[in-house]
Structure formats: C-alpha cells, structure tokens
Amino acid sequence: MSIPFSPDRFWQSLEEMARIGATPDGGVRRLALSAEDDRARVLLRDWALAAGCTLAVDRLGSMYLTYAGADPDAAPVAVGSHLDSVPTGGKYDGPYGVLLGLEIVRALHEAGLRTRAPITVVNWTNEEGSRFSPSMSASGAAMGVLDEAEVLAAPDNFDPAFTYADALQAIGWAGTADPAIARRFSAYYEAHIEQGPILEREGIPIGIVTHCIGVEQWTVIVTGRDGHVGSPMEGRQDALAAASELVLALERIATRLGGMATATRLTLQPDARGNIPSLVRFAANIRHPDADGNGRMAAAFHEAVAELTARRGVRVEVERAGGYPRVPFAPNLLDSLRRAAAAAQLRHRDMPGPIPQDALHLGLVVPSALMFIPCHGGVSHHPSESISREWCAAGLAAMGPAVIEAAGGLA
Numbered sequence: 001m002s003i004p005f006s007p008d009r010f011w012q013s014l015e016e017m018a019r020i021g022a023t024p025d026g027g028v029r030r031l032a033l034s035a036e037d038d039r040a041r042v043l044l045r046d047w048a049l050a051a052g053c054t055l056a057v058d059r060l061g062s063m064y065l066t067y068a069g070a071d072p073d074a075a076p077v078a079v080g081s082h083l084d085s086v087p088t089g090g091k092y093d094g095p096y097g098v099l100l101g102l103e104i105v106r107a108l109h110e111a112g113l114r115t116r117a118p119i120t121v122v123n124w125t126n127e128e129g130s131r132f133s134p135s136m137s138a139s140g141a142a143m144g145v146l147d148e149a150e151v152l153a154a155p156d157n158f159d160p161a162f163t164y165a166d167a168l169q170a171i172g173w174a175g176t177a178d179p180a181i182a183r184r185f186s187a188y189y190e191a192h193i194e195q196g197p198i199l200e201r202e203g204i205p206i207g208i209v210t211h212c213i214g215v216e217q218w219t220v221i222v223t224g225r226d227g228h229v230g231s232p233m234e235g236r237q238d239a240l241a242a243a244s245e246l247v248l249a250l251e252r253i254a255t256r257l258g259g260m261a262t263a264t265r266l267t268l269q270p271d272a273r274g275n276i277p278s279l280v281r282f283a284a285n286i287r288h289p290d291a292d293g294n295g296r297m298a299a300a301f302h303e304a305v306a307e308l309t310a311r312r313g314v315r316v317e318v319e320r321a322g323g324y325p326r327v328p329f330a331p332n333l334l335d336s337l338r339r340a341a342a343a344a345q346l347r348h349r350d351m352p353g354p355i356p357q358d359a360l361h362l363g364l365v366v367p368s369a370l371m372f373i374p375c376h377g378g379v380s381h382h383p384s385e386s387i388s389r390e391w392c393a394a395g396l397a398a399m400g401p402a403v404i405e406a407a408g409g410l411a
C-alpha cells in the first residue's frame with residue numbers, strides 16, 4: 001500500500017514556519033530559545049498533536065513528537081533536525097528535516113495507518129550554537145557526549161548574564177523527560193539541505209551521506225617582538241606577518257590535500273598603528289573526507305610552523321580547541337534511502353558530510369542516516385538560502401518510505 005505523502009502540504013508547512021522570525025530580506029532569524037523559537041515550537045506542537053502525536057519535552061527543551069506504532073514495546077524510529085536558525089539564516093536549514101518528519105506522520109494519520117514501531121519527530125534545541133555554545137548541544141547531551149549541566153549553564157553569547165537554562169525557563173520549554181530517552185531510538189534519520197554546491201551542479205536530487213567528516217579546531221598563538229613601525233625591516237619578529245603566512249599555509253595545505261581549512265577570529269597585540277604586533281592569536285579549523293586526512297593536514301601544518309619559526313624567529317603554539325570525530329552512518333539505513341530513492345526514480349549519490357549536524361551526535365550511539373537535498377548555489381546560513389519544490393518533494397519521496405520500512409512497515 002502506498003502512503004499518501006503530500007509534497008504540497010510539506011512545502012506549505014515550510015513556508016508557514018519560515019514566517020516565524022522572517023526578516024525583510026527573505027531570511028529567518030530564529031535564535032535558539034528566543035520568543036521566535038517558542039512560536040515555532042508551538043506551531044510544530046499543534047501540527048503534530050493534530051496528526052495524532054503525543055509530545056514529550058526533555059530537560060534541554062528538545063521536543064519528541066511520537067506517532068504510536070502498533071507494537072507498544074517497539075523502540076521508536078526518529079526523524080528530526082532543528083527549528084533554530086543563525087542570526088541571518090534562511091528558511092530551510094533545519095526546518096526541512098523536522099517538517100519532513102512531520103509530513104510522514106501526517107500522511108499516516110490522514111490515511112488511518114500505523115507502522116509497527118512508533119515514529120518520533122524530533123526538534124533538537126540549539127543546533128546552530130549561535131546563541132549558546134557549543135552547537136548541537138542538546139543532541140550532544142542526549143547522547144552523553146556533552147554534560148547536561150554544562151549545556152544548561154552555557155551563557156547567552158549575546159547577553160552573558162543569561163544562560164541556556166534561564167532562556168529555557170523564560171519561554172516555558174523546560175521539560176521533564178530525560179534526554180537519554182533518545183538513546184533508545186532504534187534508528188535516526190535526518191534530512192538536511194546540502195549547504196554545498198555538489199548536488200545542484202550534478203543535477204542529482206538526493207545525497208546519501210556516508211559519514212560526517214572529522215573536524216579539528218585549534219587556537220594558534222604566534223609570539224614575536226614588538227617595536228616601532230619605523231624600525232628597520234631586518235631582524236624584526238613581526239607576529240602578524242608570521243601569522244599571515246600560517247593563514248595562507250592552511251589554505252594551501254587544504255587545497256593540496258583535498259581537505260578544508262579556515263582561519264578565523266584573528267586578534268593582535270599591540271593593535272596600534274605605530275607598533276609591530278608581537279602577539280597574534282587566531283582560530284583554525286581543518287576537516288578532510290578521508291579517515292587519515294586530518295592527520296595528514298595537521299602534519300603538513302606543523303611542518304609549515306617549524307619552517308616558519310626557524311626562518312622568522314617567532315614562537316608558535318598550536319593548542320587543540322575542540323573538534324568532532326569522524327562518524328560513519330549505518331549502512332543498512334543508508335541502503336534503505338538508496339532503495340527508496342531508486343524506487344521513486346530519483347538519482348542519488350554517496351557523499352561525505354563536511355558540516356556537523358545533530359545526526360553526527362546521534363550516529364555515535366544510535367544507528368543513524370543523514371540525507372541531503374540540493375540548495376541553490378550551495379548557499380546556506382544566509383537569507384537567500386533556497387530550494388526548489390522538486391528537491392523538497394524528492395527528499396520526502398526518498399526518506400518517507402525508508403522511515404516507514406525502518407519502523408517495521410505498516411501494521
């Protein structure tokens with residue numbers, strides 16, 4: 001029996017959700033646990049309750065909307081993503097995955113159907129990490145990767161007197177469920193816009209994400225010697241000139257080894273027109289699709305550092321500031337997406353996931369799958385982020401049947 005998934009209802013729901021926190025430039029500003037996030041949560045809750053779901057909210061505010069299965073003892077299959085956005089975000093990064101899950105349960109409910117196992121639509125709190133660091137903190141704590149108390153104590157990056165816990169209380173979404181309930185999912189599916197140009201360029205509507213690639217984050221501190229900007233060039237230890245070489249080395253290494261590397265957050269001391277900077281600090285992150293890629297990029301960077309320090313006489317410290325492990329996704333769930341895509345006559349390709357998503361945390365504990373649809377120009381985290389109705393429908397056509405199958409099929 002085919003299930004009457006409605007691509008039109010899915011699209012309309014995305015449009016309606018995008019009106020919450022809409023900005024004049026066509027984007028969305030819906031920071032985690034803000035008044036806009038509250039309105040988005042209420043809308044999702046009301047839609048899901050109308051589709052026969054029950055709601056649980058965990059202590060970190062993540063929402064679990066469950067459509068009961070025929071077997072009350074079966075562990076739920078979860079489908080989710082996030083409704084929060086970055087300050088200048090778009091309409092689809094996050095809501096696409098949540099509302100795809102909603103459309104699955106709506107279609108079942110409308111047709112009076114049930115799967116054997118329950119299906120739980122999840123809205124993870126604070127995926128973006130714009131308001132509370134780190135990103136993906138609720139899913140991380142749910143999987144036991146991050147400490148729940150530390151997540152709750154995270155200060156608001158825009159108003160440090162206020163914490164995650166304060167914001168959660170303020171909008172009334174502090175629940176009582178143990179976030180660890182999510183570790184009991186039998187499977188987790190997440191659909192997301194690609195946030196890159198590959199699928200659109202190749203004319204392929206479905207990306208099967210084989211793994212989230214590992215990310216290494218560093219703080220780099222370059223120490224030289226200050227002095228007057230009018231002093232001779234010879235014998236200087238200009239920390240900014242040295243740091244600039246390292247920034248370019250990162251770019252060169254990434255390009256040469258087929259990875260990605262970026263320097264950000266550069267600060268200098270002294271920061272004055274008349275002084276040679278003696279201390280420069282910057283953040284760097286590297287990522288590579290191959291299992292040993294980050295190691296090779298790190299080795300190349302340390303070589304560049306050694307050469308530079310010898311030549312310029314500066315001191316360079318590279319401290320690890322965090323990162324994410326490389327997380328492979330569950331082969332059988334990825335296969336279920338490939339089969340469903342093929343059955344719907346949708347082209348698909350395997351690809352790595354260069355940007356961490358909640359599925360990365362889930363994938364550490366629960367069999368998980370991440371699937372991409374294209375976005376125009378690869379643009380995301382920007383008001384102009386956009387997808388076509390065809391891509392929107394393609395994702396539903398691939399993931400809908402895969403989730404039903406993972407939930408044991410129709411009862």
Ligand SMILES: [Zn+2]
Nearest residue numbers: 093094127192
């Ligand atoms: Zn996202």
